[in-house]
Amino acid sequence: MLIPTHRLNGESMFKKRKLQTIENRAADVVVIGGGIVGCSAAYYLARRGVSVILCEKGDVGLEQSSRNWGFVRQQGRDEAELPLMMASNQIWQGLEAELEADLEWIQGGNLALAYDNERMELIERWHPIAKAHGLDTHLLTRQQLRDIVPASKSRILGAMYTPSDGQAEPRKLCPAFKRAAQAKGAQFLTQCAVESIELQNGRVAGVQTEQGSIQASMVVCAAGAWSTRLLRPLGVKLPSLWIKGSVAQVAGAGDLTAAGVWGRVAFRQRGDGRLYMALGVEGEHHLMLDSFRFFPAFLPLYLHNRQEMKFRFGRVLLNDLFGRYNDFKRHRTLDPPASRQGIESALRYLQDEYEGVAKVTVERTWAGYMDCTPDMLPVIDQLEKPRGLVLASGFSGHGFGMGPVVGKLVSELIIDARPSIEVTALRFSRFKEGVGTKHSPVV
Numbered sequence: 001m002l003i004p005t006h007r008l009n010g011e012s013m014f015k016k017r018k019l020q021t022i023e024n025r026a027a028d029v030v031v032i033g034g035g036i037v038g039c040s041a042a043y044y045l046a047r048r049g050v051s052v053i054l055c056e057k058g059d060v061g062l063e064q065s066s067r068n069w070g071f072v073r074q075q076g077r078d079e080a081e082l083p084l085m086m087a088s089n090q091i092w093q094g095l096e097a098e099l100e101a102d103l104e105w106i107q108g109g110n111l112a113l114a115y116d117n118e119r120m121e122l123i124e125r126w127h128p129i130a131k132a133h134g135l136d137t138h139l140l141t142r143q144q145l146r147d148i149v150p151a152s153k154s155r156i157l158g159a160m161y162t163p164s165d166g167q168a169e170p171r172k173l174c175p176a177f178k179r180a181a182q183a184k185g186a187q188f189l190t191q192c193a194v195e196s197i198e199l200q201n202g203r204v205a206g207v208q209t210e211q212g213s214i215q216a217s218m219v220v221c222a223a224g225a226w227s228t229r230l231l232r233p234l235g236v237k238l239p240s241l242w243i244k245g246s247v248a249q250v251a252g253a254g255d256l257t258a259a260g261v262w263g264r265v266a267f268r269q270r271g272d273g274r275l276y277m278a279l280g281v282e283g284e285h286h287l288m289l290d291s292f293r294f295f296p297a298f299l300p301l302y303l304h305n306r307q308e309m310k311f312r313f314g315r316v317l318l319n320d321l322f323g324r325y326n327d328f329k330r331h332r333t334l335d336p337p338a339s340r341q342g343i344e345s346a347l348r349y350l351q352d353e354y355e356g357v358a359k360v361t362v363e364r365t366w367a368g369y370m371d372c373t374p375d376m377l378p379v380i381d382q383l384e385k386p387r388g389l390v391l392a393s394g395f396s397g398h399g400f401g402m403g404p405v406v407g408k409l410v411s412e413l414i415i416d417a418r419p420s421i422e423v424t425a426l427r428f429s430r431f432k433e434g435v436g437t438k439h440s441p442v443v
């Protein structure tokens with residue numbers, strides 16, 4: 001089968017636009033970035049009466065937040081993330097009602113498949129963690145797996161299943177949060193790249209945007225893959241690199257399962273029967289200047305994933321060498337082409353491991369860059385220096401499911417100074433302390 005490889009938006013990076021200018025504005029909080037983290041933060045801040053302006057260099061939810069698989073998964077999380085993800089799952093269960101929007105939410109569970117002893121050990125090691133946190137995770141035999149996915153012919157050693165996990169449509173989430181936030185008074189400025197975060201006497205005073213300046217005593221950096229660059233001029237070193245993931249939309253698979261499935265091939269089935277499908281493990285890293293700057297911090301992660309990591313040397317590095325990624329308006333939407341090889345391998349696994357999928361059609365493909373930290377955990381923190389800066393970034397391929405609770409926690413960090421869930425393990429200073437390079441392999 002000829003697999004089409006598309007970009008999601010097909011937007012020219014250099015499209016000329018008529019620039020709007022804004023009067024000198026002011027707000028209590030400026031949020032930088034209109035992905036799930038920024039949109040959700042704007043919503044929860046506005047809900048509590050805080051005046052908030054969100055600046056997005058393109059349009060909301062066009063980078064990672066609309067390109068992901070759509071898993072809302074508690075299963076297999078690092079223990080530092082698990083309480084957040086369990087709270088996020090609770091929010092997800094009422095989110096369509098809260099935002100008055102169809103998000104294609106399905107609470108069909110999540111499955112992790114083990115084909116070898118190494119992964120089986122990870123599953124067996126993780127299961128007691130789930131139990132300790134009161135999560136409804138259980139281990140499955142091959143036969144029990146077939147009860148959930150009758151078409152499965154995978155030769156697995158075992159599997160893990162969490163029925164309370166779910167899935168939703170990524171493209172619908174940010175617009176829904178945006179509408180709900182606007183209804184509560186939040187302002188959204190799109191096509192509005194933040195060029196710098198402004199300081200006065202060592203604390204945040206606002207932002208300079210391509211449309212003018214905005215005064216604010218609090219700024220939330222939720223700029224996803226761009227956060228490291230945005231923070232660098234302030235002397236804030238966030239170690240994060242771009243890892244590409246490719247996804248395909250597949251039609252004609254028949255009725256497979258309501259669960260999100262994570263094996264050699266990962267997929268979930270939408271309400272209309274189409275699958276979103278990808279390689280279960282994919283690590284395509286396009287080398288950039290930060291790959292060298294942060295090499296020591298990322299070395300343990302590289303070594304652990306050396307079999308899956310594919311290093312690419314080319315246009316991304318050249319763009320970086322010429323400083324093209326430092327101009328945020330130049331890339332309204334980061335829109336890499338999907339990897340044909342990755343999609344072909346995922347399709348082969350799908351056809352090898354499931355019945356009734358021999359004649360599926362790949363309808364479209366896309367890719368996104370995840371912002372990964374050395375320990376594959378995000379930073380959710382109000383920084384010591386400069387004061388007034390909240391960082392919510394580095395979600396390392398896990399941020400869609402967590403997005404709703406992260407926005408809530410950001411609002412609590414700003415309004416209450418203490419979030420309702422402990423996030424100390426996700427503090428920014430862990431990288432300086434030397435504990436932020438320890439990646440604990442989870443399922």
Ligand SMILES: Cc1cc2nc3c(=O)[nH]c(=O)nc-3n(C[C@H](O)[C@H](O)[C@H](O)COP(=O)(O)OP(=O)(O)OC[C@H]3O[C@@H](n4cnc5c(N)ncnc54)[C@H](O)[C@@H]3O)c2cc1C
Nearest residue numbers: 033035037057065068069071194224245368398399400401
């Ligand atoms: C292929 C793939 C599969 C994934 N699968 C899953 C999954 O199944 N489940 C899950 O939980 N997570 C998944 N993820 C991860 C998840 O999508 C991300 O962790 C999450 O979307 C990150 O949200 P964000 O708001 O931090 O970043 P983004 O969605 O990337 O948003 C950042 C926004 O900031 C804007 N911005 C950047 N710089 C500036 C600036 N200077 N001025 C103004 N705006 C700026 C950008 O334009 C962008 O819109 C996946 C990711 C990928 C790529």
